[in-house]
Amino acid sequence: MTRTASIERTTAETSVRVRLDLDGSGQASVTTGIGFFDHLLVLMARHSLLDLEVNARGDLHVDEHHTVEDVGLVLGRALDAALGDRAGIRRYGDVRLPMDEALALCALDLGGRGYAEVRPRPDPIAGGSVWLELLPHFVETLAREGRFAVHLEVREARSTHHLVEGAVKAVARAMRFAVEPDPRLAGGSPSTKETLA
Numbered sequence: 001m002t003r004t005a006s007i008e009r010t011t012a013e014t015s016v017r018v019r020l021d022l023d024g025s026g027q028a029s030v031t032t033g034i035g036f037f038d039h040l041l042v043l044m045a046r047h048s049l050l051d052l053e054v055n056a057r058g059d060l061h062v063d064e065h066h067t068v069e070d071v072g073l074v075l076g077r078a079l080d081a082a083l084g085d086r087a088g089i090r091r092y093g094d095v096r097l098p099m100d101e102a103l104a105l106c107a108l109d110l111g112g113r114g115y116a117e118v119r120p121r122p123d124p125i126a127g128g129s130v131w132l133e134l135l136p137h138f139v140e141t142l143a144r145e146g147r148f149a150v151h152l153e154v155r156e157a158r159s160t161h162h163l164v165e166g167a168v169k170a171v172a173r174a175m176r177f178a179v180e181p182d183p184r185l186a187g188g189s190p191s192t193k194e195t196l197a
Contacts, residue, residue: 004019005082007074009073014070016058016067018052018053018075018078020051020052022050022083024045024051026047026051027051027052028042029054031056032058033056033057033067034068037067040168041054043172044169050179065134068138069138069141075145076143077145079148088182089185089190090182091110091111093106093108093176095177097169097170097173099163102156103155103156104153105153105170106151106171108151112147112148114143114145114149116136116152117150117152118150118152118153119153119154120154129160129164132160135167139152152167
């Protein structure tokens, strides 16, 4: 059984195409027009061992928000499609990941219900790096569309770069474990309900 998906979405603000292979080796081909976002998506592929292709064009003359949000939306839908009925997967993943002074903690559940708790939550009025606002929004959109619950916290970060990069690596590492087939389940459901769909 192949666990792959290709999803496209076009609006007046963005055009996004994502191809995802859950059983890849961490290969990535990413073009969004946003250098740091490309870097984060490549990290996500490498640390999750998912093969990922992302081609996005957006209204970057306005700002990065629509492109980041819509990539999260399409990537989440691709993840959901590639997981299918989610039978036989480990379902849960968690990690503690250091990024120099920052410590990223992530726990996720591919149980079919979208929810995201991301900390720290920046005060958008106070300003600062745009990624302090975009990262939580990206994770929330990804979780909603991918139908998984995620709790993500980064502690002690003194660098926005370390906070955001550590967070993405932690989500990817937790995802890597959660999507893996569990040989002891032998294709059965990882839920007493007998379904995650």
